[in-house]
Amino acid sequence: MSPQPQAAVGAPLSRVDGRLKVTGQARYAAEHDVEGTVHAVIVDASIGRGRITAIDPHKAEAQPGVLRVIHHGNAPRLPYKENKASNNPPGARLRVFQDDKVRFHGQPVAVVVATSLEAAQHAASLVDVEYDAEQPTTELGQGKPDKPTTYARGDVDAGLRTADVRLDLTYRLARVRRVLGVYDAGRIISPKLAESQAFGGMVGGIGQALLEHTVTDHRDGRIVNADLADYLVPVNADVPDLRAIYLDGEDREADPLGVKGLGEVVMVGVAPAIANAVFNATGRRIRRLPITAESLL
Amino acid sequence: MHPFAYTRAFDTRDALDAARRGGRYLAGGTTLVDLMREGVERPDTLVDISNLPLDDIRATERGGLRIGALVTMAQAAAHPKVRTLYPVISQALELSASAQLRNMATIGGNIMQRTRCTYFRDVTAACNKRDLGSGCAARDGFNRSHALLGTSRTCVATHPSDVAVAFAALDASVHLLGPDDERVLGFADFLLPPGTTPQREQALLPGELITAVEIPALPRPLESGYLKVRDRQSYEFALTSAAVALHVRGGIIREAKVAAGGVGTVPWRLPAVEDHLIGERPSGALWEAAANKAADGARPLAHNTFKVELLKRTVERQLRTVGGHA
Numbered sequence: 001m002s003p004q005p006q007a008a009v010g011a012p013l014s015r016v017d018g019r020l021k022v023t024g025q026a027r028y029a030a031e032h033d034v035e036g037t038v039h040a041v042i043v044d045a046s047i048g049r050g051r052i053t054a055i056d057p058h059k060a061e062a063q064p065g066v067l068r069v070i071h072h073g074n075a076p077r078l079p080y081k082e083n084k085a086s087n088n089p090p091g092a093r094l095r096v097f098q099d100d101k102v103r104f105h106g107q108p109v110a111v112v113v114a115t116s117l118e119a120a121q122h123a124a125s126l127v128d129v130e131y132d133a134e135q136p137t138t139e140l141g142q143g144k145p146d147k148p149t150t151y152a153r154g155d156v157d158a159g160l161r162t163a164d165v166r167l168d169l170t171y172r173l174a175r176v177r178r179v180l181g182v183y184d185a186g187r188i189i190s191p192k193l194a195e196s197q198a199f200g201g202m203v204g205g206i207g208q209a210l211l212e213h214t215v216t217d218h219r220d221g222r223i224v225n226a227d228l229a230d231y232l233v234p235v236n237a238d239v240p241d242l243r244a245i246y247l248d249g250e251d252r253e254a255d256p257l258g259v260k261g262l263g264e265v266v267m268v269g270v271a272p273a274i275a276n277a278v279f280n281a282t283g284r285r286i287r288r289l290p291i292t293a294e295s296l297l
Numbered sequence: 298m299h300p301f302a303y304t305r306a307f308d309t310r311d312a313l314d315a316a317r318r319g320g321r322y323l324a325g326g327t328t329l330v331d332l333m334r335e336g337v338e339r340p341d342t343l344v345d346i347s348n349l350p351l352d353d354i355r356a357t358e359r360g361g362l363r364i365g366a367l368v369t370m371a372q373a374a375a376h377p378k379v380r381t382l383y384p385v386i387s388q389a390l391e392l393s394a395s396a397q398l399r400n401m402a403t404i405g406g407n408i409m410q411r412t413r414c415t416y417f418r419d420v421t422a423a424c425n426k427r428d429l430g431s432g433c434a435a436r437d438g439f440n441r442s443h444a445l446l447g448t449s450r451t452c453v454a455t456h457p458s459d460v461a462v463a464f465a466a467l468d469a470s471v472h473l474l475g476p477d478d479e480r481v482l483g484f485a486d487f488l489l490p491p492g493t494t495p496q497r498e499q500a501l502l503p504g505e506l507i508t509a510v511e512i513p514a515l516p517r518p519l520e521s522g523y524l525k526v527r528d529r530q531s532y533e534f535a536l537t538s539a540a541v542a543l544h545v546r547g548g549i550i551r552e553a554k555v556a557a558g559g560v561g562t563v564p565w566r567l568p569a570v571e572d573h574l575i576g577e578r579p580s581g582a583l584w585e586a587a588a589n590k591a592a593d594g595a596r597p598l599a600h601n602t603f604k605v606e607l608l609k610r611t612v613e614r615q616l617r618t619v620g621g622h623a
Contacts, residue, residue, distance in 0.1 A: 173526065175530065210528070210529075211528055211529055215439050215441075217434075217438050217439060218438075219437070219438065224415055224438065224439045225415065225439075229413070230413075230415055232528055232529050232533065234529065235529060235530065235531045235532045235533075236531070237529070237530035237531035237532075238529050238530045238531070290528075292528055293526065293528070293536060293603060293607055294603035294607075297603050297606050297607060297610075
């Protein structure tokens with residue numbers, strides 16, 4: 001154990017925000033009212049699939065403080081230009097309040113704008129929506145397949161023929177050479193602790209992306225790889241150059257200390273980033289983790 | 298853990314006597330002690346042989362190299378003669394286990410190590426290797442890491458050693474000392490495929506002690522190397538591996554020694570690949586065509602089909618690495 005200053009152990013520590021919080025005087029982020037703010041509350045679909053046949057906003061609009069009820073019947077038509085750089089399948093982009101289709105349970109179908117959050121919430125509960133409901137599909141296997149999406153852009157062969165430089169490369173194994181994480185975590189009070197947390201998340205993410213997988217024996221439900229010899233986590237050789245960058249700024253709205261959390265967030269982006277790197281290197285879009293040799297052969 | 302007696306032997310005679318009374322040899326202990334903790338191995342007596350004088354590496358009169366059974370993996374990998382003459386051995390050793398294990402584990406123990414099949418190590422699962430007649434849980438279970446070659450109805454487990462693959466490729470032999478006499482077995486005869494007797498993994502007679510592994514004199518120059526493919530970069534057993542040694546003279550491949558690991562119930566020599574190489578001129582196309590025969594006779598299971606292709610590519614890449622002409 002590292003030596004601890006004796007005076008710190010067992011000694012009371014007074015938090016700068018302690019008194020304010022226990023006396024009810026502390027203001028939380030949501031309590032900082034800004035002059036002229038209006039509040040929006042979404043009304044979401046109560047069916048999983050179908051069409052909206054009618055929306056009656058009158059009861060909601062009659063409530064004091066309510067400014068507008070926006071829905072597909074009165075929302076401005078938005079241009080939604082084709083975004084060629086995105087990976088959205090053509091036509092599969094959600095166009096909010098642009099038509100009467102309901103694609104999933106909880107899809108926004110209207111939004112109530114009011115001068116206070118309470119008024120908006122209450123009015124949202126009064127918006128009357130009628131649906132023509134259809135049976136949603138909840139099993140992937142039962143779904144009706146769409147037309148396969150073609151992501152191809154340009155002519156690869158023509159591009160290769162006319163390129164100034166051609167590289168003939170052999171893809172080997174998915175190995176991570178470098179991880180860079182950028183975090184907007186407010187004020188960093190302990191850089192050492194933040195670094196440990198960020199690096200831990202990156203290592204955990206490498207494991208999630210390339211190694212970790214619990215295997216169940218289909219006959220008796222037992223975990224087949226229930227030890228660290230068979231359940232692989234990254235070892236030093238799998239962990240390359242790691243770097244973490246923290247954006248400047250103290251978030252006084254989040255917390256009087258100006259800090260925000262740096263918890264599990266450090267891990268969530270790593271596996272997608274590695275899967276994107278694999279896509280970039282191989283053209284293969286792997287949608288199942290971990291990405292092991294068999295998914296790339 | 299099953300209770301056991303522990304004795305220490307100070308010369309080979311002591312050791313053989315203790316083994317005659319039912320003792321099991323203990324050297325580095327990195328496999329046996331693990332398996333005793335799991336309840337897979339339940340010896341009544343352990344005979345600690347780590348003080349026996351079997352820890353030197355020396356050139357043989359026949360021009361080969363003799364590695365004592367108690368030389369540690371780390372010592373063998375670092376030995377100047379091994380490094381310069383047989384890089385395939387050094388590389389196979391250094392890609393095995395961890396630094397701590399390589400400092401403990403011995404060459405004799407390495408070739409005696411038992412399979413990593415998860416059902417073998419789980420005493421509640423059916424395993425013919427552990428309990429003959431109980432069945433094989435791996436055949437219809439999760440068998441991603443299991444063997445394609447040399448399997449039988451009773452067992453599909455792989456041999457886990459890396460250096461044994463290099464030994465198999467180099468036609469090494471195993472020196473044995475028994476209660477009555479000494480003998481030498483070729484590596485191919487020492488490790489036994491499961492057949493109908495999966496519980497018997499080595500052709501050892503009761504009480505026999507491994508004293509050395511000998512690499513025969515091989516034609517020079519001999520280029521060699523080991524490639525290990527695995528899910529993580531270190532401290533893991535092979536999905537596939539390839540030991541390759543080539544003797545090229547006058548632009549022609551005169552000798553080719555190729556063996557694969559991670560795919561066989563024993564280290565798997567690839568004679569079809571070797572035959573395709575001998576007498577030919579090194580080229581990228583030759584490596585590809587030869588490696589295409591690496592998985593001849595493979596019988597994949599539900600989860601290890603990918604190893605067929607992976608094995609071919611592993612062999613091809615290692616032929617390129619060792620033989621050039623990428």
